[in-house]
Amino acid sequence: MKHLNKLFVSMLMIAGLGANAQSTDNPWAISFGANAVDTRTSAGTRDFNVKDHFSQFFNAKDNWNILPSVSYLTVARNVGGNFSVGLTGSVNKITKWVEWAGVGTSSNSTVVFxxxxxxxxxIDGKISYSLKNLIGIKWFDPSAHIGGGYTFLGNQSAGTANAGAGVTFWLTENVGLSLSSTYKKAFSDRVYTNSNNFDMPSVFQHMAGLTFQFGGKDTDNDGIYDKDDACVDVAGLKEFQGCPDTDGDGIQDKDDACPSEAGSKEMNGCPDRDGDGVADKDDACPDTAGLANLQGCPDTDGDGIADGKDKCPTVAGPRDNAGCPWPDTDGDSVLDKDDKCPDVRGTVANNGCPEVSEDVMKKLNDYAKTILFDTNKATFQQRTYPVLEAMTAILKEYPGSNFSIEGHTDADGKDATNQTLSENRAAAVKDYLISQGIDSSRLTSKGFGETVPVASNKTKAGKALNRRVEVKLVK
Structure with a gap:
């Protein structure tokens, strides 16, 4: 116990570890197996001689003390990077003590008893540095370690400063075969005699056993530890840092616009069955190639209206006519939508309606002059109906034109009576024409009484001319 101060200094230098170094994935490790103690290193002269200390280092048959059972246990933890620390406890039974033969003999002369x-x-603490990453072989894990501890040998004890090397052959990710050798320099003044009066020797301790590493957390059981898993709660793939790719298209779900349907990178993970560059989820016609601006639907006639909504998919037409060209039924170059007379050929200047010529107006008025009324009444004489029918036929030829029916009387009778009579007769003509199919919006009527004579009211012939109906074109 006299060297406790030296032991204290050595323990400050270390915090333990066994022969292997585990990774940050599985920070904890337990190792156990058999150990061998060799006292040969102290069996030499007091003058340090490398050859004396290390000769016959692997002479297991003559020098090694081995218990045929589990004789060491190591608990270790990775503390970051390639460094690990831990604590090792070991037990052995010394049946092969190697001692220097004494003064007068060769410095290498030893006896074993x-x-x-x-x-x-x-009990030893160690700091270990793994060289696995430098070597680059996944299963081969060499390491170097330093540390110190305290050794009990019979009634003797002493602190030790330790240094050594080891290697672990990883059989699986979590199980390995570990081998190590450690030189344990004892802080004691050894008595070099052939008797049993000895002090604590420096020794080599060799260990061989199994190592189990554990402690890595993998919440979603996808084989990727939580510390490296970008999707801790969802099982995923290593190439996506533990995030899933449900549809297996090589695009992880968080970047996949269609995570349950396999697609392409160009389509942001979505399928495009018709290959038109519009993802099926956005394609109104997923099985027929179309245009992006029409939600993936085709436009055969190129009029900007998808075929499914185009009533004339093979002929270009405007949208406001459902994709069909506007007709021109009467062939007058005025489309029916703009043609006020779509069934009658007309002129562009008159909105597709035929223009009423002076000859037509003359013909209308020639008919109008022959309209005969019952005396002082607004009723027609029977022979007048063919005239009215002829006028109706002319008006139907010009459905886009409007007309004014005007009534006139001679000067016989009172002015007020004549005014009323002229109004009623003009209205009677208008009403008849409407009854025969002329649109009422096209006709107006007005009476002028005796105020607009065309001949003298002093003669019978003049009065006959003044009693008339006239037709005027309303422009």
């Missing part, structure tokens, strides 16, 4: 029931106990 059984010191009796001599138990060995050690």
């Amino acid at each position: 059984n010191p009796g029931d001599l138990m060995y106990y050690g």
